[in-house]
Amino acid sequence: MTDLLTQLAHIDAIRTGHFLYASGKHGDTYVEKFNLLRDPAATSKACEFFAEQFRDKDIDVVVGPTTGGILLAFETARQMGVASAYAERASDGGSGREIRRGTTFAPGSRVVVVDDILTTGGSVRETLAALESHPVEVVAVGVLVDRSNGATTFGDIPLVAIASRKFDAWDAENCPLCAQGVPLEKPGTTTTPGS
Ligand SMILES: [Zn+2]
Numbered sequence: 001m002t003d004l005l006t007q008l009a010h011i012d013a014i015r016t017g018h019f020l021y022a023s024g025k026h027g028d029t030y031v032e033k034f035n036l037l038r039d040p041a042a043t044s045k046a047c048e049f050f051a052e053q054f055r056d057k058d059i060d061v062v063v064g065p066t067t068g069g070i071l072l073a074f075e076t077a078r079q080m081g082v083a084s085a086y087a088e089r090a091s092d093g094g095s096g097r098e099i100r101r102g103t104t105f106a107p108g109s110r111v112v113v114v115d116d117i118l119t120t121g122g123s124v125r126e127t128l129a130a131l132e133s134h135p136v137e138v139v140a141v142g143v144l145v146d147r148s149n150g151a152t153t154f155g156d157i158p159l160v161a162i163a164s165r166k167f168d169a170w171d172a173e174n175c176p177l178c179a180q181g182v183p184l185e186k187p188g189t190t191t192t193p194g195s
Contacts, residue, residue, distance in 0.1 A: 004049055004144060004163045011035050011042050014145075018177040020186045025169035028177060030187045031145065033116045037071050044075050049162040050114055050142050051079040057139050060109040061085050063131065065097055065123040068116035072144070076114055087127040097126040099134060107135040118143040118161065121152040128154060 008014040013035040019027050036042055050072070054062075063085045064073030070086040077084035085105070087097040105111070113127050124141055131138060141154050146161035153159060172178055 004046060005165070007042065007045065008036060008145070008163075011039055013042075015187075018175075018182040018184050020184055021169060023169065026172055026175040026177060026184065027167055027169040029165075029167050030185075031117055031147070031167075032187065033068050036144075037068055037116070043071060044079075046144055046162075047072055047075040047079055049144070050076040050112075053142060053160050053162075054112050054140065055080060057112065058110055059112050059139060061105060061111045061136070062114055063087060063099070063111050063127060064114045065127045069114060069123065069127070072114045072116060076112075076142075087123075087130045097123070097130045099130050105134045105136045109134075109136045111136045111138050112140050112142055113138060114142045116144050118146045118148060118152055118159075120148070121154065124154065128157070 005014060013032055015030045015032070016028055017030065019030040021027055036046060059080060059082055061083045062073045062077040062080065064070045065087040066089060073084040073086065085099055085103045088100050090096050090098050091100060111131060113124055115124050118124065128138060138157050140158045140160050142160045142162070144162050146152070146159070146164040147167050149164050149166035170176070178184070
């Protein structure tokens with residue numbers, strides 16, 4: 001199996017260059033996870049990594065947060081032959097996530113939480129919080145790419161990252177790519193499905 005970062009680079013879900021991030025900092029790597037999630041075949045292939053990692057863990061349910069996580073949870077669960085569930089934005093419009101739409105778990109269900117790109121871990125943490133009111137055991141958290149390179153953790157719950165990589169970011173005045181005169185790109189919304 002080709003490694004995940006190579007696969008993601010192949011479909012432009014990870015690009016290298018000189019980018020202006022939403023934070024205002026500059027960096028040399030840009031992740032557009034929807035270049036993966038818009039491509040069902042590539043997404044399915046990425047989920048093979050999760051299925052391989054969790055197949056012998058006696059998992060009952062794969063849970064993911066909106067939006068990327070639910071697509072990954074669905075496909076990973078399909079490949080593993082188990083159920084999936086989804087942590088959505090709270091119905092009252094408040095912060096946090098909820099397991100909605102009449103989802104129930106058998107007591108003692110073994111759950112794995114999956115998501116796409118891990119940075120600070122907010123969406124995973126909200127999913128774990130949503131699961132606290134359900135009678136489940138969270139066996140592991142799986143992410144495709146850990147951008148924090150191990151800095152983000154979830155207490156005692158093991159984190160399985162298919163790929164891990166530190167993404168450097170610099171203020172403009174300290175940016176080595178600016179110093180080299182590399183043109184700055186502001187990643188945007190130029191991708192068309194099917195193009
Ligand atoms: Zn720069």
